[in-house]
Amino acid sequence: MADQHAPALARRPSSALPAQASPCDTLAIHAQPLGLGPPCRRKKLVLAATILGSSMAFIDSSVVNVALPSIQTELGASVAAIQWVVNAYLLFLGALVLVGGSLGDTLGRRTVFIAGIGVFTLASIGCGLAPDARALIAARAVQGIGAALLVPSSLAIIGAVFDDKERGRAIGTWAGVGAITSALGPVAGGWLVDAFSWRAIFFLNVPVACATIALAIIAVPDNRRKDDPSGPAAALNGHAPPRLDWRGAVTATAGLAGLTYGLTIAAARGFGDHRVLALIVAGVLVLAGFVALEAKSPNPMMPLDVFRSRNFASANLVTLLLYFGLGGALFFLPFTLIRAYGYSATEAGAALLPVPVTIGVLSRFTGGLTGRYGARVLLGIGPAIAALGFAMLALPWVGGEYWRGFFPALVVLGLGMTITVAPLTTTVMTSVSAARTGVASGINNAVARVASLLAIAVLGIVFVWSHDAALDARLDALHVPDAARQTARLAQTGLTQTGSDAGSVPSGVTQSASHAEVTQAQTEALGAALRAVALVSAVCALAGGVLAAVTIRSQHGP
Structure with missing residues (x-):
């Protein structure tokens, strides 16, 4: 009940x-x-x-x-x-x-x-x-x-x-x-x-x-x-203390770590990258192993x-x-x-x-x-x-x-x-x-x-x-050359600094567009x-x- x-x-x-x-x-x-x-x-x-x-x-x-x-x-x-x-x-x-x-x-x-x-x-x-x-x-x-x-x-x-x-x-x-x-x-x-x-x-x-x-x-x-049945004297009283499922814990952690890391680097590398695929597949397989371990464990x-x-x-x-x-x-x-x-x-x-x-x-x-x-x-x-x-x-x-x-x-x-x-x-x-x-x-x-x-x-x-897609579209409209826009991409250099930190417009960008226009493009892309x-x-x-x-x-x- x-x-x-x-x-x-x-x-x-x-x-x-x-x-x-x-x-x-x-x-x-x-x-x-x-x-x-x-x-x-x-x-x-x-x-x-x-x-x-x-x-x-x-x-x-x-x-x-x-x-x-x-x-x-x-x-x-x-x-x-x-x-x-x-x-x-x-x-x-x-x-x-x-x-x-x-x-x-x-x-x-x-x-x-x-x-x-x-x-x-x-x-x-x-x-x-x-x-x-x-x-x-x-x-x-x-x-x-x-x-x-x-x-x-x-x-x-x-x-x-x-x-x-x-x-x-x-x-x-x-x-x-x-x-x-x-x-x-x-x-x-x-x-x-x-x-x-x-x-x-x-x-x-x-x-x-x-x-x-x-x-x-x-x-x-x-x-x-x-x-206490789980205390130090448990063995003397005929009670077996509960055993911790360390194998399950390690397997779950490893599987989640592999899957999460693979998904994280996929943002920059893409899902076609061999390392990304290997990490995701390995993570999924280890998590499947975790389920199998829990099914057989006496104390999962x-x-x-x-x-x-x-x-x-x-x-x-x-x-x-x-x-x-x-x-x-x-x-x-x-x-x-x-x-x-x-x-x-x-x-x-x-x-x-x-x-x-x-x-x-x-x-x-x-x-x-x-x-x-x-x-x-x-x-x-x-x-x-x-x-x-x-x-x-x-x-x-x-x-x-x-x-x-x-x-x-x-x-x-x-x-x-x-x-x-x-x-x-x-x-x-x-x-x-x-x-x-x-x-x-x-x-x-x-x-x-x-x-x-x-x-x-x-x-x-x-x-x-x-x-990156939104920023590319906006920089296309501003006729910014590809070589100059690469450093503005989120996946390449980290998170773009805009708003109050907008002073870091990539070198070469302002040759074809104003500083304010590029800053606005970065802001709109983040939005x-x-x-x-x-x-x-x-x-x-x-x-x-x-x-x-x-x-x-x-x-x-x-």
């Missing part, structure tokens, strides 16, 4: 999740077993520690987007390198988050939580000190490993410390503070970039991490005791039997499509605002506020709609509204005019996400037995992360090719590239809504 409390849980603050959180993060909290032994007496400090820890991971996955133009300028990074500054983080977070949860059960939630924060903080320092793009990407990858440890452990700690009567308020506080930090994070990060440097956004993690570790040591109980990190539920499989496909569009749009939007339209990093961060603010304001009104109308209806309507928001970003007059162009589109997008998150969580939860909700939520969490990972790679191709990304995102979101309407069934049991 499905969890009998599913309708009640759907009306709790699950739809108020932080903008960068998975739709099933709240469910992961509910799925945790209560802690053994005496109750924790410092629950407020525990909640503070988990909020600080998870907020670091959520903020770092969004704040970096507004710093990318500054990073690209200082480090001279190409478009592929810029994509990997974000993708390296998402790759290891998405591939290892399921193992991170299992590691917390095996070694102790507090231990893994503190270790995750430590790894994340050291990597943040490495990011701040990075001398070049390669060092920054490597440090971001280590950050992703740290986040994969601390995020599931923070959720598990909340679920284990707070009983059924207290969980609702704890989740509301966690989600509310998370929504605020997700909303203000890009603005604060943009201000740090403008006032100091992009490196400051990484060094800011250090004092926050120190406070979090101190709170965790003082207040978070250690679930690894002698009477991703049990395949849960996908036998039609609703569960459909809900995860909807998650993949919707978060694919969202991840890609939120990656390229702030970059285009800065490069094409001359926004400062602070202004670009503030420009994204309508999405989390709309989610936070309307979540209380939309949270109870699932019980009233059913998940299927809302999962058809919500993604369709989100698709409309994406499509509005592609309207012809959306070009630097924020209040007439970007603002209404982002409000509509936020409304669509608000309507979607709660029924998506409910569908995942009611598609499996109550004992499997933790596994189900972990898989859905990973799917959301991987969707953003693939989006940046795939939509990067759309962005680069659309930009056209963003519109192409927005249209693809709209198609993906709409496909998710249609898929939900066709495949999601009324659920009375798994």
